[in-house]
Each structure stands twice: as C-alpha cells, then as structure tokens.
Amino acid sequence: MKSLQQKILRLVLTVTLVLAAAVSVYKVWEFYTKSPWTRDARFSADIVAISPDVNGLITDVFVHDNQLVHKGDPLYAVDNHRYKQAVKQAKAEAAYYAAITAEKRREAARRTKLGGTALSHEMVEQALNDSLTSEHQLAKSLAAQYLAEIDLERTVIRAPADGWITNLRVYKGEFINRGSVSVALVKQQSFYVIAYLEETKFQGIKPGMQALITPLGSEHSLYGEVESFAAGVSNLNHLADIKGIAAVDSNLEWVRLAQRIPVRIRLNEEPGNQYPAGTTATVVFNQGDQIIANQSISLTAFFKRLREFG
CATH class of the missing domain: 1.10.287 (Helix Hairpins)
Structure with missing residues (x-):
C-alpha cells in the first residue's frame, strides 16, 4: 500500500512538473513572439547638412569635429x-x-x-x-x-541651430564650391527612436503607447511614447516595366518574411549625444499596465534583455 502511494505521488509530481514546464515554455514563447517588440530600432535626430552659399578659399576653421556649438556660432570662413x-x-x-x-x-x-x-x-x-x-x-x-x-x-558660415558638429571635412587653404556639403550638424534636443516593427506585431500600436527602449549592450533603459508610424512602406511589386505594365514577381517564397513598419518614438528625456544617431536599441511596447521606471532584475527583465540576441 505504501509503495502504491509513493508511485502515485511520484506520478502526480512528475505530471505537475511537466505541466508547469509546459506552461512556462508557452508563456516564454508567447512573450517572445507575440508581444509588440523589436530589436531593430535606431536612435535618430534632426541632422542639418551645412554647405556654403559662396565659392572661395577657406581662410579659417573655428570649430573641431564633435564640438557642441550654438546657433549663430561661426564654423569656418571663406576668403x-x-x-x-x-x-x-x-x-x-x-x-x-x-x-x-x-x-x-x-x-x-x-x-x-x-x-x-x-x-x-x-x-x-x-x-x-x-x-x-x-x-x-x-x-x-x-x-x-x-x-x-x-x-x-x-563668407562666414554659421551654425543654423544648437547641436554637435560631426564629420567635419573642411580645412584651411582648400577651395570650396557653393552648395557642397562640408559638415553635418546633429541638432540638440531633437533625438528620437525609430523602431522597425514587424507587421505581425503591429496590431494595437497607436500614438501615445508607452515604450521601453534598451540601447544595445546597455544596462540603462529609456522611456518614451509612440508619436506616429509610417503610412506606407516600399512595395517592389508596384514597379512598372518599360511599357508601364506592373512588374510582379512570380516567385513566392515558402517562408514569407514580415514587412517592417517604421514607428517613431518620442523620448521622455533628452539623452543628448549619449546614444548617437544611428546606434541600435531594443524596443518593447506596452500593451497593458504602465511601464515602471527603474524595474528590478526579474525574469521579465531577463527575457527583455535576451531579445537583443534575436
């Protein structure tokens, strides 16, 4: 009798553990595949391409690369x-x-x-x-x-706004032509995030939705909200041949890749140039409860960090 009870207890424990494992795997799978998130996100900012409105020899360069300048500051001068x-x-x-x-x-x-x-x-x-x-x-x-x-x-080229000089390619003594881009300025207080979200996860995304942004390789997270999303993406089948007839691709892959839709996210706090424009991040969109700042290390946080690896 005692042996039978032990067998039943072992069976119950085994079934319980198997069910718990199955539920855990399902939850992980659902969290990983169905929740709106993407690791294909980029920090971006308003970038001004600066070019002179006159021709001539460059006589002075007043700034250096990656310098923070203010609106009206002289950048360089033409003879x-x-x-x-x-x-x-x-x-x-x-x-x-x-x-x-x-x-x-x-x-x-x-x-x-x-x-x-x-x-x-x-x-x-x-x-x-x-x-x-x-x-x-x-x-x-x-x-x-x-x-x-x-x-x-x-003849004195000035900064059109506050921001950081980047990719400075002007040198004293060179000749520069009108309209040739010589330097880029990343505008201050203009940083945002563009998240490329798969169409299978796009349902439910709307302006005002909160987002958790984790820069790649960083322990620090930023918070923002959805500002807008693109009204269209490129369609290769929309192209026309030389006679104007639609050029439709006859190949349909067995595995279909989901289109990615750009979603623009406004940051709650300006990070400055701590995360330069073009760097990558993982974005998780909130569907239910509000995202809590300074989240503690938990299984959920671990899964969110795991997303960085695909």
Whole structure:
C-alpha cells in the first residue's frame, strides 16, 4: 500500500512538473513572439547638412569635429576679399544711378512745368521716360548691392541651430564650391527612436503607447511614447516595366518574411549625444499596465534583455 502511494505521488509530481514546464515554455514563447517588440530600432535626430552659399578659399576653421556649438556660432570662413570688392562696386554703381536719377527727375520736372507752350509734347514725354528708366536702373543697382552684401555676409558660415558638429571635412587653404556639403550638424534636443516593427506585431500600436527602449549592450533603459508610424512602406511589386505594365514577381517564397513598419518614438528625456544617431536599441511596447521606471532584475527583465540576441 505504501509503495502504491509513493508511485502515485511520484506520478502526480512528475505530471505537475511537466505541466508547469509546459506552461512556462508557452508563456516564454508567447512573450517572445507575440508581444509588440523589436530589436531593430535606431536612435535618430534632426541632422542639418551645412554647405556654403559662396565659392572661395577657406581662410579659417573655428570649430573641431564633435564640438557642441550654438546657433549663430561661426564654423569656418571663406576668403572675402573678392566679395568686399563686389560690394564696393555695387555701391559705386548704385551711387552713380542715384545721381543720374536725381538729374533725370529734375529735367522731367522742369520740362513738365514748361508744358507744351515752350516744348513739344514729345520732348516732355521723353524726359518722363528717361526719368522712369533711370529709376528702374537705380532699383536694379540697389538690388545688386543687396545681393553683394549677402554674399559678403555669407563668407562666414554659421551654425543654423544648437547641436554637435560631426564629420567635419573642411580645412584651411582648400577651395570650396557653393552648395557642397562640408559638415553635418546633429541638432540638440531633437533625438528620437525609430523602431522597425514587424507587421505581425503591429496590431494595437497607436500614438501615445508607452515604450521601453534598451540601447544595445546597455544596462540603462529609456522611456518614451509612440508619436506616429509610417503610412506606407516600399512595395517592389508596384514597379512598372518599360511599357508601364506592373512588374510582379512570380516567385513566392515558402517562408514569407514580415514587412517592417517604421514607428517613431518620442523620448521622455533628452539623452543628448549619449546614444548617437544611428546606434541600435531594443524596443518593447506596452500593451497593458504602465511601464515602471527603474524595474528590478526579474525574469521579465531577463527575457527583455535576451531579445537583443534575436
């Protein structure tokens, strides 16, 4: 009798352990495959490509790579001697046409006053036309002077916003062309995360949903919320051939890969350049209870960290 009870107890324990293991495996599998998360996420920021609006030799470089600058700070300067002379020339032409215009105005006023008794109507009209022409020439010269002054001012290239200089590729003595990108500026207070979420996990994602962001290889997590998501992704079957007919791929793989949809996440706290734009992270989206900051080490946290490895 005692032996039978021991066998039954062993059977019950075995079945209990097997069921507990099965439930645990199922929960892990469900947590890992069905919850909205992705390890394909990138930190990003607003990046300004800075290029000069003038041509010339670089005479000074005022910053170094990866330096934090503020809006209006000079970055580098282009030789301004030619542009100074252009301003002088434009001012001289404007002064010349101003004098001509004043003379033509006096002449037109004098002939108009004399009227048709002393002068013909044709001579009066000619004087008025000359005055109007000189005014147009004066306006044109003033516009040229304004453009020359703009070019002179823009020989000093300044930071368009607060941020970090990166990929600085300008050196004193080099010649630089107008419009050629010479340096990039990563704007401060503009960092966000783009999470590429599989379409099979996209259901339920909506603006305002909280997200837990764990940078790759980091013990520290950031928190944010879904700001928006893309309204479309590329469709290769949407391409057309040379005659305009849809070029549909005839191959359909046995294993179909889910499309990834970009989801933009606004960070609750600005991390600065601690996580540079382009670095990777794992993102877990909240479906139920709110994400609690400073979570303790637990089995759930372990699984979230495990996601970094695929």
